[in-house]
Amino acid sequence: MHIILLPFLSLSGFQLQQKLVSSAAAETRLFLVPLSAAMSDSDDDVPTLSAHTLAALQEFYSETRGGPDPSTSPSDQFTVGAVEEDWRMSQFWYSDETATQLAEEVVREAGEGGRIACVSAPSVYQKLKQNVVGGSDRVSAVVLEYDRRFAAYGDDFIFYDYNEPLSLPAGVAPQSFDVVLADPPYLSEECLSKVAQTIKHLSKGKVLLCTGAIMEKLAKELLDLKMCSFLPKHNRNLSNEFRCFVNYPSRLLSC
Numbered sequence: 001m002h003i004i005l006l007p008f009l010s011l012s013g014f015q016l017q018q019k020l021v022s023s024a025a026a027e028t029r030l031f032l033v034p035l036s037a038a039m040s041d042s043d044d045d046v047p048t049l050s051a052h053t054l055a056a057l058q059e060f061y062s063e064t065r066g067g068p069d070p071s072t073s074p075s076d077q078f079t080v081g082a083v084e085e086d087w088r089m090s091q092f093w094y095s096d097e098t099a100t101q102l103a104e105e106v107v108r109e110a111g112e113g114g115r116i117a118c119v120s121a122p123s124v125y126q127k128l129k130q131n132v133v134g135g136s137d138r139v140s141a142v143v144l145e146y147d148r149r150f151a152a153y154g155d156d157f158i159f160y161d162y163n164e165p166l167s168l169p170a171g172v173a174p175q176s177f178d179v180v181l182a183d184p185p186y187l188s189e190e191c192l193s194k195v196a197q198t199i200k201h202l203s204k205g206k207v208l209l210c211t212g213a214i215m216e217k218l219a220k221e222l223l224d225l226k227m228c229s230f231l232p233k234h235n236r237n238l239s240n241e242f243r244c245f246v247n248y249p250s251r252l253l254s255c
Helices: 051-065 096-110 123-127 146-154 191-203 215-224
Strands: 002-008 019-020 027-034 117-121 141-147 157-159 177-182 203-213 242-246
Touching: 002 242, 096 117, 096 123, 096 177, 096 203, 117 123, 117 191, 123 141, 123 146, 141 146, 146 157, 191 203, 191 215, 203 215, 215 242
Parallel strands: 002 027, 117 141, 117 177, 141 157, 177 203
Antiparallel strands: 019 027, 203 242
């Protein structure tokens, strides 16, 4: 994420405007502030940010880094988007429709009393916890995430760093999840290879991988996955074609 401060001479008083420019990889926020408000005087003639501008930036970062509001109702806390996307961690949430379809898929495949692991896929976990998907109250789910804002979800949160794919809590037993849904944060061979280690450790068998279409060959080599015809969507358009891959007979293969 990039932040650019643009001094404006013509603005009267202190005003802060922001323009959001989004791309697949980064976010740029342009803060337009009066020159007198943006800079403070210094005996050393070194430009520094004024208290007003620093306060505005602090407010922005607080909003960006905030987790779900504990004062909201349980259903609101699990709304997709209750935790803001952070481009610095390559976070791009699914559309509500996609999150719902993926949640329906893993509930169907996990079965009664099944266990579901959402690896770097918090929006599917959130949809499962909303209890709006039929059967979601009869399965259990955890979310493995690097972003500690999701620790607000209590024992369902498992800290996960793909750089240490097998560094998991002792309570996470091998092959203990009926379905593992994973969305590696980066489109790279290194990232997918390491996440694949985690998937193999967690899964009893069924794997649903969501990643770029360019990873098809590697997904086949590492996990014997087939590309689905189902096209997942995100709240923000991504420049890379995104697909789902499975290793079991799935409705997503032909829908």
